[in-house]
Every structure is written in structure tokens, then in C-alpha cells.
Amino acid sequence: MANKYQHVASNLTDRIESGEFQVGTLLPSEKHLAAHYQVSRETTRKALALLTDEGRIQKMVGKGSIVISPTRYTLPVSNLVSYTQFLRSNGLTSENRVFALEKAPVPARPFIEIDPTHSPGREATYVGRVRVIDGLPSIIDHDFILTSVVPDISIEVAQTSLYSYFEGELGLTIAYSPKQITVEPANAQDRELLGLTPGAYIAVTSSITHLADTTAFQFSQSRHRADKFKYQDFARRK
Numbered sequence: 001m002a003n004k005y006q007h008v009a010s011n012l013t014d015r016i017e018s019g020e021f022q023v024g025t026l027l028p029s030e031k032h033l034a035a036h037y038q039v040s041r042e043t044t045r046k047a048l049a050l051l052t053d054e055g056r057i058q059k060m061v062g063k064g065s066i067v068i069s070p071t072r073y074t075l076p077v078s079n080l081v082s083y084t085q086f087l088r089s090n091g092l093t094s095e096n097r098v099f100a101l102e103k104a105p106v107p108a109r110p111f112i113e114i115d116p117t118h119s120p121g122r123e124a125t126y127v128g129r130v131r132v133i134d135g136l137p138s139i140i141d142h143d144f145i146l147t148s149v150v151p152d153i154s155i156e157v158a159q160t161s162l163y164s165y166f167e168g169e170l171g172l173t174i175a176y177s178p179k180q181i182t183v184e185p186a187n188a189q190d191r192e193l194l195g196l197t198p199g200a201y202i203a204v205t206s207s208i209t210h211l212a213d214t215t216a217f218q219f220s221q222s223r224h225r226a227d228k229f230k231y232q233d234f235a236r237r238k
Helices: 004-017 030-037 041-053 083-090 155-159 162-169 188-194
Strands: 057-060 064-067 073-075 094-105 123-133 136-146 174-176 179-185 201-211 216-225 229-231
Touching: 004 030, 004 041, 030 041, 041 057, 041 064, 094 155, 136 188, 155 162, 162 174, 188 216
Parallel strands: 073 229
Antiparallel strands: 057 064, 094 123, 123 136, 136 216, 174 201, 179 201, 201 216
16 A cells, blocks of 8 residues: 555656646645645655656755756767757757856876877866756866867857857867766755755766877866666677
């Protein structure tokens, strides 16, 4: 026999799937839900925790519980695609929020773990962006682009597509990018920008993008919400 919190969670799921509570909107407060279902606040919290575990809602610090899509996006790992192509292939909508655009040296980590010959300290343009996918802050991108290859990046370019600018306007030929994937505890910035709670984990992809002449020019780290991240690849035995 189902517990009270399971009944509450089941009913909330039905209301979400019927469209009463749509993706991107907030659920009523715990107090309101407790009164509506005539249960305790503790029961309500358990029901919301269950919906969180199922990937139907996400607790946003200082806001409440926001309805999210239970589907996860597929991260391209073996292929090098632009973010715009990634969105198109997954049928997603996105908004870029630029929180940093400044000159800064390329750091040592995590890139020296990808390429032991990496030389930190080279002058670069640092672009910090939050990717808001289908209304939910989902990815933090940290990009360091060498100024010796790309002298300047405008705020307009940072808000749209770096690859379109690199390839379309500058005529660069992007060839390959070794990548590393790790799972890490969310840091303070992750929690603030993605609305995560203490104790949350994130999936981190780090990469060094090279041109056709083998010049490494873009050093990137993307920090993904773990509840929206899916790694998919194809392997063949040789």
C-alpha cells in the first residue's frame, strides 16, 4: 500500500503531465501543498523529494520547486559539433547568459590533465556563460580563446555562437578536440548559477580544441547539471 507522500507525488505527477503545471513554472509552496492535500509539511517534502529523484522538478534555492522536463540531452563526445548544432539535434531551445568577458591567462588545470605539454599562462579571452535550456539553467561554460588566434570577441558573439564567428567570419578550420569527462561536487558558483542545493554533483567536460594545422586555440570546461546530462557513444571492438 502506497504511503501518503507517494499518493501526493503521484497526483502531482498527473497534474504535471496534464499540463496544469508546465515545464519552467514553479509548483505551489510546501505550505500550500500541505494544506491542499491535508498532509504534514514533512509528507510534502518527501513527495517533492521523490519528484526530484524522478527528474520531474528541481529545487531552486530561494525560489521553490520548478517543473523540468524528465528527458535528458545527449552530449556529443566523439563528434565535434557546435552548441547550435547540439541544440538542433536534441530539439531544444536555449538562451545564453554571459557573466564574464575579459582578458585572462589560460589556467593550468584541468587542461594539463588532457595534454601534459599544455603551457598555461598564455593570453586569452575568457568567456563565461550560463546555458539556459528550455527555461532551466543547465550548463556553465568557461572558454579561454587564445588572443594570438582570435584577437577579440564581442559581447554579441559571446551571446550567440563562438563557432559561427570562428568559422564563418574568421575563416578558421576547426579540426579536433580531445575531451575529458568527470563527475565532481558542485562548487559555490555552480550552485549559484544553476540553482543547485548543497551536496549536488555535476558532470564536467573539459576539452582543448585544435585547428587543422594542429594549433590549440580554445580551452573549454562545461559544467552540466547531472540530472540533465546523458553521455552516449558508439564503440566497436577491434
